[in-house]
Amino acid sequence: MRAVAAALLLALAPIQCGSPPRERPELEDSPAEALWDLSVRFDEAGDAAGRRRTLEYLVERYPSSRFAERARVVLGRQSGAAGSSASAAPPASGPAR
Numbered sequence: 001m002r003a004v005a006a007a008l009l010l011a012l013a014p015i016q017c018g019s020p021p022r023e024r025p026e027l028e029d030s031p032a033e034a035l036w037d038l039s040v041r042f043d044e045a046g047d048a049a050g051r052r053r054t055l056e057y058l059v060e061r062y063p064s065s066r067f068a069e070r071a072r073v074v075l076g077r078q079s080g081a082a083g084s085s086a087s088a089a090p091p092a093s094g095p096a097r
Helices: 002-012 031-044 048-061 066-080
Strands: none
Touching (some): 031 048, 031 066
């Protein structure tokens, strides 16, 4: 009787594939990434104050994000360069993924 029950349970058990799960590509930016991109657009438009406010909000709202670390670097450069946005340009490689 136990053998029949075990065979029945095995027959009803889901079959699992041995292949690794496929990575799903990110379809949307994270909020921190979107804020970083917005700060870049402000910089390109010459709006240093808008960029600074955006980066400060990014650091405040998402402090553990990799983009917050970048924002801290840029904000440090801006305060050290008296607000010059030319010295605070984002890395040419763009956001790391």
